[in-house]
Amino acid sequence: MTDFFSEALSKQDRTTFASGNDKIDLYFRDTVSQDVKRRYAACYILVESKTEKIAGFYTMSSIGIPLTEIPPELARKLPRYPTVPAVLIGWLGRDASFKGRNIGPRLLYDAISRIASSPVGAHAVFADAIDDAAEEFYRKHQFVSFNSRPQTLFLPMTTALGLLSG
Numbered sequence: 001m002t003d004f005f006s007e008a009l010s011k012q013d014r015t016t017f018a019s020g021n022d023k024i025d026l027y028f029r030d031t032v033s034q035d036v037k038r039r040y041a042a043c044y045i046l047v048e049s050k051t052e053k054i055a056g057f058y059t060m061s062s063i064g065i066p067l068t069e070i071p072p073e074l075a076r077k078l079p080r081y082p083t084v085p086a087v088l089i090g091w092l093g094r095d096a097s098f099k100g101r102n103i104g105p106r107l108l109y110d111a112i113s114r115i116a117s118s119p120v121g122a123h124a125v126f127a128d129a130i131d132d133a134a135e136e137f138y139r140k141h142q143f144v145s146f147n148s149r150p151q152t153l154f155l156p157m158t159t160a161l162g163l164l165s166g
Helices: 022-037 103-117 132-140 157-165
Strands: 004-008 042-048 054-066 083-094 124-128 152-156
Touching: 022 042, 022 054, 022 083, 042 103, 054 103, 054 124, 083 103, 103 124, 103 157, 124 157, 132 152, 152 157
Parallel strands: 083 124
Antiparallel strands: 004 042, 042 054, 054 083, 124 152
16 A cells, blocks of 8 residues: 555545645635635645645646747747647645655656646646746756746746656
8 A cells, every 4th residue: 555645635624734834824714615616726635644634736738938938948849839838836734743755756756647647638748837936846856847827937848857757
């Protein structure tokens, strides 16, 4: 039996989730279900098998980024379409009681796996870093920033798939 499993958010109790970031906690407790209901985002949770406690969550949405926003060294390799199809990881949070158990990378790799197995095309994964620590987390996983928006980061799917196999 694995320590954790991931599943789509449904009716799980989110009241005790505490990441240590008030914005993340408020969003997860009070807003995420409305985003899911309106189909603005899909939300997945990582659950500890033994306790059934939510260890973390992430949301994903479709996004199109103007080609002009992509770093030039990456943009020159892309078709000249006006936008680049991608998936946005809008929110990602780990319950503070799971600190030191690699929950952040597990959540990120779970998201990449879901994107890779989707029949919908996506050239890249984007992430909006909520703060400097989140930006550092994504950079550690080979995301690069946009020049115009340093806390919006970009990871080509080919690189993302390499993370899964490496």
